[in-house]
Amino acid sequence: DAGITQSPRHKVTETGTPVTLRCHQTENHRYMYWYRQDPGHGLRLIHYSYGVKDTDKGEVSDGYSVSRSKTEDFLLTLESATSSQTSVYFCAISFSGSYEQYFGPGTRLTVT
Amino acid sequence: TQLLEQSPQFLSIQEGENLTVYCNSSSVFSSLQWYRQEPGEGPVLLVTVVTGGEVKKLKRLTFQFGDARKDSSLHITAAQPGDTGLYLCAGTYNQGGKLIFGQGTELSVKP
Numbered sequence: 001d002a003g004i005t006q007s008p009r010h011k012v013t014e015t016g017t018p019v020t021l022r023c024h025q026t027e028n029h030r031y032m033y034w035y036r037q038d039p040g041h042g043l044r045l046i047h048y049s050y051g052v053k054d055t056d057k058g059e060v061s062d063g064y065s066v067s068r069s070k071t072e073d074f075l076l077t078l079e080s081a082t083s084s085q086t087s088v089y090f091c092a093i094s095f096s097g098s099y100e101q102y103f104g105p106g107t108r109l110t111v112t
Numbered sequence: 113t114q115l116l117e118q119s120p121q122f123l124s125i126q127e128g129e130n131l132t133v134y135c136n137s138s139s140v141f142s143s144l145q146w147y148r149q150e151p152g153e154g155p156v157l158l159v160t161v162v163t164g165g166e167v168k169k170l171k172r173l174t175f176q177f178g179d180a181r182k183d184s185s186l187h188i189t190a191a192q193p194g195d196t197g198l199y200l201c202a203g204t205y206n207q208g209g210k211l212i213f214g215q216g217t218e219l220s221v222k223p
Contacts, residue, residue: 043211105152
């Protein structure tokens with residue numbers, strides 16, 4: 001199993017506060033992804049990274065930013081959380097040149 | 113915009129029954145993957161199909177990729193309560209690229 005951890009696993013925050021979620025991998029994989037999962041929508045890509053300091057937007061990137069200063073860490077930041085960002089957030093990694101993605105355990109975020 | 117449509121969205125069956133889940137798109141994918149997700153956990157990859165017409169079997173699960181690489185199906189034979197979960201299909205257009213997910217099929221197998 002790919003070594004992927006996410007922190008925190010659960011968070012409750014208030015509207016307007018900044019929030020940062022962390023994804024950490026021990027596999028030295030090039031690609032990392034952030035998704036959100038909401039009922040009836042499957043998983044939707046927020047941002048992804050194809051190397052240190054190389055990132056790009058996904059289909060639902062508004063209100064989110066990311067950073068990757070080290071291969072093993074990919075951070076997702078909500079600059080000013082809104083109730084519409086209440087969701088379960090998953091990080092995934094991909095071996096370079098591979099189709100498959102491997103997912104972390106998820107972070108449940110509630111914005112009140 | 114590429115979309116993957118999964119059907120049905122919900123399926124409740126008795127132990128021992130057979131079932132098929134469908135994943136359809138108007139776009140051609142270079143590969144199609146199936147994941148299974150249990151409550152409170154991340155999706156776990158079951159299989160990847162890359163060749164049109166390809167069939168893969170994983171114990172009681174049979175996965176098929178359509179000849180035109182626009183659709184896929186997952187067939188479960190003699191379902192068991194342990195098969196309960198959310199099944200997701202996902203397509204990609206290039207290696208290491210972005211995955212497009214279907215909405216998921218929530219399967220409940222009752223003893």
